Amino acid sequence: MLTAIYFFTVGFIVLNAIIGMVTYVTLLERKFAARMQSRIGPYRVGPHGLLQPIADALKLMMKEDIVPRLADRPVYNLAPIVFLVPCMLIFATLPFAPGLGVADLNIGILFFLAVSAMEIVGLFMGGWGSNNKYALLSVMRAVNQIISYDLPFVFAAMVPVVLTGSLKLSDIAAAQPDVLHWFIFYPVIGQLAFIAYIVTTLAAENRVPFDILEAESELIAGFRVEYSGMKFALIQLGEYAHVIATSFLGALLFLGAWGGPGAAGHAPLGVLYFLLKAMFIFLLVTWIRWSFVRIRVDQILAISWKLLLPATLVLLMATAVVTAWKGPAVG
């Protein structure tokens, strides 16, 4: 009973923290992107735009909830929830500091990768339930894309797992005790795996240059085109939560999670470092997003199946060989 209350409270706190962070990450992205485009981002709402995400959230909550007349109502209404829940659930497995996490599962990373792939169901429900040709077309492409890129994503994420020898996320973090041992600095394999991770992350969460799901200039807003108000807010929340979750995972797998000067003794400092590293990966992803044009869906699939999948497979096998020869990184 007490453990149930404990877990409920911790989960509640983490969920709220995530939602708060997601809203402010949208502001960070907008200001970062604006600077790259010779302008300033949101500026008027609150000092330097700091209240902008709150204004956006309030606006979305107050909007009318429109359901198209010919839409498939149960599917249409449930889609945002089915999309959001896996994106939130994956935060449960992330340890934010040694011993601080909702559920540090033994199969942590497997849970993460499997559950994050479940959002495809939510996407497809949204596209189908909207009764809109644009939405249907976009989710057809998106399902194609996400499925194709999940495999290289898993393989790229497996490289640190093989190097560590354990699926538990806190073990992977513990295997990178100081800067020199961060997996990104592992000769050749680390860098290649990091690059593959970034590319497949972009694709798995529909960010430009792989954002055919929402292809704003071709299909308006893809599967989100018929959603308004709170359901739209849930979809946005889910998208950005997924981006942040994969940023955190990337920071954990490659950049040493909570490691950093002085973090060993003080847990909050470790959490801060973790946050900073995740934001670094997020900004890297954002920088790529705002610099490239989109590529066509058949070119996206060609990149995945003809380039990334063989490359990451070879990389994983190479990692396995290296680990068998040198032994796993965790003692």
Add this chain to the structure above:
Amino acid sequence: MWVTLVNFVRKPVTVHYPEVKRVYPDRFRGVLALTYDKETGEENCIGCRLCEYICPPQVIKVEMLKAEKRNFAKVFTLELYACEFCELCVQVCPTDAIIMMKSFDLATSDRRELLLDKDRLHTIGLQFDPSWATGNGLRDMQTPPKAPPAEHAKAEGPAAKAEGKAE
């Protein structure tokens, strides 16, 4: 990709309107206004209706009032919501009565407030900065010179006059 990074460190080009307004050039075509004569203080408009005839979307309506020495405009309405800001009315005015201002700040919430009558036009004329263009100024700039006696006067005259007018 480095291009975006280079632009990241460049200064943004945003102008924080309305606290900071950019400098409008001399010839800016803003809202229209009627003017008073500088020396006598009388209205410049003689109600000749030339602006009404030339206006392409026909937004100006004038009624002349005949008086002893000169004529006036009894009614002068200008529908600013349909105005094209083409400056043709300014171009044809013989007395430089109608001019354009260096401001466009006349946003209202009711379209009827943009149906400017004569008083409003005169008020606008006193409220904002006038732009350079007046009827006589424009016509002087455009009209080719009459053949002057000397060769060198012809080459220098119009260009110098045109540049001088622009100061």
Add this chain to the structure above:
Amino acid sequence: MDHESRQVLEMGYGGTERLIMNMGPQHPSSHGVFRAILELEGETVVAVDAVIGYLHRCHEKLAETLTYTQYPSIASKTDYVAAMTSELAYVRAAETIGKIDVPKRAQYLRVMAAELQRVASHCLWLGTWCLDMGGALGGGATVFLYCIREREDVLDLFESLTGARLLYGLHQVGGVRYDIPADWARKCRATVDKIDGRINEFEEMLESNAFFMARTQDVGVASRELAQEVGISGPLLRGSGVNYDIRRAEPYSSYEDFDFKVPVETAGDCFARYRVRMVEFRESIKIVRQALDGLPAGPISSRPGVKSVGQVRIPKGEAYARVEGARGEVGCYLIADGSAKPYRMKWRGASFSNLALLPHIIPGHKIADVVAIMGSVDPVFGEVDR
């Protein structure tokens, strides 16, 4: 929906359904109001039916009711992105019928205005094309904002010259209406030098980007024969290997005094058209510099400034005047009957004829290519629908 001009490629599918999708008049990437009814098999476009007319504003009838002094300001509104080329076509037609001379200074000013207009229009083209291809939230928006930033500088120049930023009314029958102010030549040179440097940045950003190259090469190939048959003009024609530029073929307004290169590419795909326009950027800047250096003194019009609405009367006659606009050949066919108003005026819109290429080059490509191709064709619907 049956058109002889539509090519329907047999895809070899058995019994699949074709989806008819409307890329409607309201669409983020239809460059205005354009309705393309696409017939899709899966992702591949099988047929395109273009529906236009959503922006029809009766320009040709309007020209019959407005005089030669009033209409040039309105003529800007056909091709509102490169407004002065339309005005130029109209006044040149009137001047040809009336055998009115245009002073040399006015001709040089017209050339400068036209070339600066071409720079501004190509800035907008590049920005909106990348916006279509890259998404409004993504790299496309970045290139768009850079291009708009450069275009703003050119528009500031026009603002100091005429007072207006987008629709100018610079031309009148006999010359131009505005002479350059005192400081303008220096500002113009500074702006043009800056844009020259920035174009290098754009080229660098786009051409070193494998994604951009993959999206534009071998997409929307228009062969030389097709280009000549369909009747397109401008950068589209020169991108398909036909070396035809009205500024060289029938020089007007002192273009023969200037030294510039006409870019021609043979590939015929979107990338070739992009290269043609990027070179045109630089050549236009070259022409502007030459015009500034060689600007003769003199009057800016051979006719007095407009004092009354019926001042300009063109004797009976007809003429077709064409100019090389940013999009192609903009032509104005004028029939004058001796009064102050034309009897008939017909616009040949460059984009109207260019759109005829779409049903020939789009089928066989994916939906994503439709926007890339439309962007490289660069239609402006003011010209199409008039």
